[in-house]
Amino acid sequence: MLNAMNAEEIYLQNNKNRVNNPNMYGICIELNLMHLQVNAIIQSHLIVPDSDSDSKNKVTFKTINNQHDDDDNSNPKQENDLIATTNVQTCAPAFKCIKQLINQLFADAYTSNNDHVCKVADHLLSDMPRFISTPLSKLYDPCLYAAIHELQTRIYFQLLACIKKMNHKIIYGDFNKVILSTDHTCPEHARAQAHHLINHLSKNKMFQWMNIELDKVWDRLLWVDDRNHCGIICGQSAGEITLHREWDLMRFMPHEIQSSFATIVGDYVAMLYTKKSASSSSDHDSDRITLLAKKFIRENLTQRLLQSASIIQKNKQVFKMDTGSMVSADHLDAALEFVKIVCHVLCFDFQIRDDVQIMKSNALKLINVKDFSRGAQFRDLRTSFVLPAVTCNFCGTCRDLDLCRVVDSDWKCENCNQSIDVHQIEGRLLDYVHKKMIGYQVQDLHCVKCGSVCADNMSSRCECSGEWACKQTPAQSQQNLILLKKISARHGLARLSETLQWMLNV
Ligand SMILES: [Zn+2]
Ligand SMILES: [Zn+2]
Numbered sequence: 001m002l003n004a005m006n007a008e009e010i011y012l013q014n015n016k017n018r019v020n021n022p023n024m025y026g027i028c029i030e031l032n033l034m035h036l037q038v039n040a041i042i043q044s045h046l047i048v049p050d051s052d053s054d055s056k057n058k059v060t061f062k063t064i065n066n067q068h069d070d071d072d073n074s075n076p077k078q079e080n081d082l083i084a085t086t087n088v089q090t091c092a093p094a095f096k097c098i099k100q101l102i103n104q105l106f107a108d109a110y111t112s113n114n115d116h117v118c119k120v121a122d123h124l125l126s127d128m129p130r131f132i133s134t135p136l137s138k139l140y141d142p143c144l145y146a147a148i149h150e151l152q153t154r155i156y157f158q159l160l161a162c163i164k165k166m167n168h169k170i171i172y173g174d175f176n177k178v179i180l181s182t183d184h185t186c187p188e189h190a191r192a193q194a195h196h197l198i199n200h201l202s203k204n205k206m207f208q209w210m211n212i213e214l215d216k217v218w219d220r221l222l223w224v225d226d227r228n229h230c231g232i233i234c235g236q237s238a239g240e241i242t243l244h245r246e247w248d249l250m251r252f253m254p255h256e257i258q259s260s261f262a263t264i265v266g267d268y269v270a271m272l273y274t275k276k277s278a279s280s281s282s283d284h285d286s287d288r289i290t291l292l293a294k295k296f297i298r299e300n301l302t303q304r305l306l307q308s309a310s311i312i313q314k315n316k317q318v319f320k321m322d323t324g325s326m327v328s329a330d331h332l333d334a335a336l337e338f339v340k341i342v343c344h345v346l347c348f349d350f351q352i353r354d355d356v357q358i359m360k361s362n363a364l365k366l367i368n369v370k371d372f373s374r375g376a377q378f379r380d381l382r383t384s385f386v387l388p389a390v391t392c393n394f395c396g397t398c399r400d401l402d403l404c405r406v407v408d409s410d411w412k413c414e415n416c417n418q419s420i421d422v423h424q425i426e427g428r429l430l431d432y433v434h435k436k437m438i439g440y441q442v443q444d445l446h447c448v449k450c451g452s453v454c455a456d457n458m459s460s461r462c463e464c465s466g467e468w469a470c471k472q473t474p475a476q477s478q479q480n481l482i483l484l485k486k487i488s489a490r491h492g493l494a495r496l497s498e499t500l501q502w503m504l505n506v
Pocket of ligand 2: 447448449
């Protein structure tokens with residue numbers, strides 16, 4: 001059971017599996033991935049060979065790992081292979097049952113003559129991920145879940161590798177969606193290419209039971225991450241466009257500052273789109289647009305940024321901090337934060353970085369902040385604490401809840417509007433806190449010099465003469481608990497608050 005992970009750890013793992021390449025992009029396609037988990041279970045014999053399956057079918061992951069140039073070199077893949085195999089092997093009987101069940105449901109859903117059976121099977125299949133991943137479900141077993149999650153991760157990376165093989169650059173990827181940049185200059189061509197790609201992928205045996213759909217075509221996309229981006233979405237018919245903005249970064253800003261931030265960045269993206277569609281496609285085009293963008297920054301945006309900054313300073317506006325921030329609003333200069341966030345976001349367009357830096361230093365001069373001072377560096381004010389797989393007891397909708405940013409309406413299910421069971425959430429948080437505490441108490445001693453783990457209880461120093469130290473310092477382990485303390489106070493979770501009070505005072 002040591003390999004078993006709970007939902008919180010799985011969530012952290014999922015975050016590691018995320019691919020994110022911020023930049024300014026031309027025409028991009030966004031694909032929705034569905035049934036990744038069910039597909040991973042059905043096709044598991046292609047990943048980890050069953051005892052009764054043909055070993056020739058086994059995929060060699062070494063080659064795949066070389067293809068995706070992730071920054072994670074710390075884990076040798078061979079070791080991971082071993083973990084995956086043991087994960088599946090430790091719960092082999094349970095895994096076999098689940099696989100048989102899903103195969104049977106698939107057969108019922110697609111081949112049964114009885115309409116009613118089809119419907120029920122289909123329904124059960126779509127609920128399967130929830131049955132497997134929700135701790136309250138009767139089918140939930142941490143070990144089984146860890147095994148399935150590992151298989152899912154492998155299929156996902158295999159999918160990314162296949163996409164890369166077809167010369168697409170991946171902007172963003174998680175278990176639910178992938179965004180790719182294309183070389184096309186026309187959205188229609190990109191759409192056709194997306195269909196070609198989906199066709200190609202669905203022919204691959206490994207993704208046979210997955211559903212991949214084209215969700216959106218973007219023309220100009222300023223991408224920071226999945227909760228911070230701005231771009232133009234092209235509709236089905238030519239000329240049908242919408243500017244889409246999503247900025248979690250600005251959630252602490254007062255309303256007026258939010259709108260000037262969103263307009264400045266939105267106008268920049270819209271300007272790139274108009275200039276691009278006005279010109280004919282040629283090789284010199286991108287250089288010309290870069291020049292125009294630089295000119296736009298110098299002649300238009302700089303002035304607007306300076307104006308907004310001085311208005312903010314004059315009005316003495318204050319940021320509205322919530323539980324999601326470790327900084328209190330009294331320590332923040334609203335005008336300075338505004339300038340920093342605008343320039344931070346625009347800097348993700350690498351072509352205009354120098355001009356944005358000039359604009360930033362002009363704005364800093366205006367609000368009397370030194371260019372290279374510590375306060376002038378951008379820092380993310382947001383923290384988050386995500387509780388994965390929070391399920392509505394009424395309709396069964398499952399979602400991840402960021403407890404740092406929930407507003408009162410979030411305590412209701414987004415599907416059926418029934419209240420979420422707060423006691424259930426509190427129980428899970430208490431469980432998390434206890435596990436954290438135990439994890440801290442039973443942690444290994446590590447050598448500060450070579451990093452090896454202390455294997456005996458008696459030695460005062462490592463063989464390399466380095467000193468032993470705990471890997472997690474008290475401050476590190478306290479950090480999350482302090483955040484949880486704030487969350488519990490904000491949402492009136494009395495038992496959790498009491499427990500944390502006791503733990504932090506010990
Ligand atoms: Zn509901
Ligand atoms: Zn050592």
